[in-house]
Amino acid sequence: MTQTYVLTDLDKLEAEAVHIFREVAATIERPALLFSGGKDSVVMLHLAAKAFWPAPVPFPVMHIDTGQNFDEVIEFRDRTVERFGLRLIVASVQDDIDAGRVAEIGGPLGPRNKLQTVSLLRGIKENQFGAVFGGARRDEEKARAKERVFSFRDEFGQWDPKNQRPELWSLYNGRHRKGENIRVFPISNWTELDVWNYILREEIDLPDLYYAHDRTVVERDGMLLAVNRFIQPQGDEEPLEATVRFRTIGDATCTGCVESNATTPEAVVAEVAGARITERGATRADDAISEAGMEDRKKEGYF
């Protein structure tokens, strides 16, 4: 076979991400990787480990813990961090609520997604992180389609969509003053299908929630929500048994699942390739709020 010197799509995306990790490690002081145990953050960690082989990943991971996680995911998080030999920093939303830095919306079981921003910014500030890696992808949502790979945040953690730094070639400008920081998105150009193909190819371990399993759910606002200590049937909702899997994993209070028989990465790839609804559209109650929901939250400092 003649060598054509062509990289496959996945190799190209991997090379781009590896380049970004190395660039940050070489040019920005005190980076950290946001790690929730969700598939995008697991893929990021896998890429980071590959980028610095044979040395360990040269930065810690941080989890913004809403206190409303699926137990399985927290177990998975701890196991993974230990396997990679990393330092885990937890920024807890409950701490911020207890200290009165942020007010709960709708009681202890109310949605905490919006509250995360405060804990995230506190975590960045306390640890003086100059760069924070996030797993956001441009295909997820309209406002993200315009986000840079290196996204500048001012000292209040805010994103100014009208005043983004131009980003050309693979020259990334991560310069910032003390107190400011750079959010870095190494898998910006990946789609949900790319992520799954990569998980399949690299045999990346994920929380079991991502694969089809039997579970008690209720149907609410057109979504299937898992019944657990956060979610109980209300009014005339009938709990039902279903075979489901999660396409994204956010808080147990608001992340929906989809009916699926996909129990292996191969089966998930096939399912995602044929999907007709975006992963956020299918499973995130918090995004459905308004047409400009994500943009507003990002301006405040959310990922």
Added chain:
Amino acid sequence: MSQLLRIATAGSVDDGKSTLIGRLLFDGKAIFEDQLGAIESASAARGHEGPDLALFTDGLRAEREQGITIDVAYRYFATPKRKFIIADTPGHIQYTRNMVTGASTADVALILIDARNGVLEQSRRHAFLATLLGIPHLVLCVNKMDLVGYSQERFNEIRTEFEAFASKLEVPDLTFIPVSALTGDNVVTPSAAMPWYEGPALLGHLEELHVASDRNLIDARMPVQYVIRPQQADFHDFRGYAGTVAGGVFRPGDEVVVLPSGFSTMVANVWGPGGTKLDEAFMGQAVTIELADNLDISRGDMLCRPNNRPTSTQDVDAMISWMDSDLTLSTDTTYTMLHTTRDTRVSVKELEYRLDINTLHRVEDADSLALNEIGRVRLRTQKPLHFDPYRRNRDTGSFILIDEATNNTVAAGMILGASQHEPNIVWHSGAVTREHRRTTGMTLWLTGLSGSGKSSVAVEVERRLVASGQPAYILDGDNLRHGLNADLGFSPEDRAENVRRVTEVARLIADAGVIAIVSLVSPYRADRDAARAAHEADGLPFLEIFMDTPLEVAEARDTKGLYAKARAGEILDFTGINAPYEAPLRPDLLLRPSDGDVGTLAGLVIECIEQRI
């Protein structure tokens, strides 16, 4: 093998760009049902019938309010054949910055033209920016064909007009497709309404586009990005140089040179991400290279091959696109430059001209550049840069400028070559032989009557060569007579000695890897043949270029008033009047005034050189 294709789109407001992209995504089944639902409700809210596909690619709220796209938005879709990334850039002149950004990484540019309006100033601008940013493929979508009755005649008119303009740019590959974004004709499926069009629909064309050969696989380059030293028991002595290959191929066993130190060593191992052992690393791969010797190498250094090095200098000429809305380019300010993995401070020595990007005219007396303006500058860097001209390598030829007060990215730059105004500080280490020089030397020998145009062509050829990174130097007969040949007259013996001396100097220059451009009447065939023989004996290329300008024309020009003096008997032995000129029998290139202006003639010379390198 599926191969990622990066597309940049450009069109003026209302040419139908958003609709076209929406159509590609919709017919390509990349729009999900919930997204379509959102578009349908937004369309209905605005009183549109059916989904307005343009809304799909319209991102931020500010844009929705103004109804225009104001920033680069990235879109993703895949067909069974290929994965695509679209950088959707706004077309208006005030968003040139965004188009430059989107174009910087694109393999192909889609430029939209409204068939009713034809080729407008902005279409030319888009094509120019695409070529400035080195996009190798250009597709011109003539849109809204439904509004011109799917007329072949109209399509051909536009095509002819655009081709005439494009011939002035360097467009490696240009394709025209008649489409209707609204009806979908020729977007994904071939159009029944335009049976006269025999080419593929847009999507088919994009799926088949061959981009593998666009990359530079010749010049091996790896800017060191990060040094990996685990200092752990199992990898105690491991010292890996991590980086993304920016050109060519590296294999274990290859001899490499590290710049700027100039030390050479060998590639010991090439590792892919995660420690996959590779036989070779090529352009675009993120790798880690272990070297045979322990050298002091850090981020910003460049690995290359001993006989193929980038140019190293502190003085470069570049085109820059200004991107900041508050600050303007200033020759008094020091900026930070990011080039490959290197950063250095840089000052702008001179703004040579600003380019009017609509007319492509040069505004020579410009003294600054503002947002969205493009110009040519001469820069001096604090540390030497190791670069290739941008047209040869987009990775080692590009840079950005950062304002040191705000940390904002204020300009994007494309290196043309080492500055022509400053002495070329091309640096080489150790004992080098001719093979080790990066550039190939040769001698161009321009012969012809006084006033035949040798010097003008020589000057233009020199300018172009140097601008492209190839050092060149003119040996002008008239000038040499003030120094080296000041003791010689115009007798046949003295003329022979004149030619001999110039030949010797040209040989030395050519041997040094520079193109010597001799501009000398040199009327005797025997003298020129001796010059050729001396070069050939040394293995140096020698091109005899005959400026075949008729005596009447040269005499009519009489730029130096010499013909008049010769006719008046004030000068003896003047070639063409009272001394012979023996025309070359087999020149390597023959130039006549009727072939075109100086630029055209210089172009012919450059072509001739390229065939010999």
